[in-house]
Amino acid sequence: MSHAAIANNQAIPHAEGQQHPIRLYLVVWFWLFVLSTCSYLVDYFGFQGYLRWFLILLFMLVKAGLIVAIFMHMAWERRTLICAILLPPVAVLVFVGIMVFEANYTLFTRLDFFGAGS
């Protein structure tokens, strides 16, 4: 471990909480504006299909990452807290997978029952 890391590790909890230059927040704020504009333009220009979904998810994840890491100070927390908070939501992805199967099955039975396309 480097000396800087040790110093960093000790300075944050003992002094007055999280101390970062205001400039950092302004830069993140600026980027959140840019990214929001980008995701709005996806709709404005009417991109469709996989390109649309990819861009929406990309901008969404970068924005979420900036908010959690910088605004919520997760980047300066110990790995113990990071893992305790950020790993459990991964289980939601499993749930998404299950519900995709379920929704497709429901759609299939509805099409079959209502006889759509006949």
Place this chain on the structure above:
Amino acid sequence: MTRPDGWEGFAADWASDQRAFKTASWGKVMMWIFLLSDTFIFSCFLLSYMTVRMSTTIPWPNPSEVFALEIGGKPVPLLLIAIMTFDLISSSGTMAMAVNYGYRRDRKKTVALILLTAFFGAAFVSMQAFEWTKLITEGVRPWANPWGAEQFGSSFFMITGFHGTHVTIGVIFLLITAHKVWRGDFDNEKPGFFTSRKGRYENVEIMGLYWHFVDLVWVFIFAFFYLW
């Protein structure tokens, strides 16, 4: 005392005595765990929205058209939603700066920035009330709407309603926090009303965590409900 970092620190923290979260205070950890539980609540809302949208045989209303506003006779897609997004991001920015000035013990700037955050939050809720009014007058109900799949209404009202409630509660707590900062509770370490724990400027940061979370949820709602 020096602590190991990275994975070594991860193993050392969880294997240690008394407490695993070495540098985060009790209040901060509890707020994070509350936010984790809230994450699951909003995940379930968005998941049920995904499920009904995927399984309906009737086309889903096009949000780009449903949420368009007329400017000079021309419909601009998602205009109000875009303004609401920028408004909420701005409130997150002012909140982050309020936390920073709090730790610098600059009471005036902290109060001003928290009040500005609360103002942005109140503006967001007002715009949402406008949006709801517009949609309800156009005939959107939880069980029906003029454009397509009926599940649109119930998903919309549940998801945005729950988020709006979070914003409203946040505004109320922001005002309480601003009042406490102004009164000097965090300089004088005045005990809290419910917890009797000494007032510290970390309370502003914990309040900030909740507020940023509300913004974070909006990022996902914006992507999945309005843009998808």
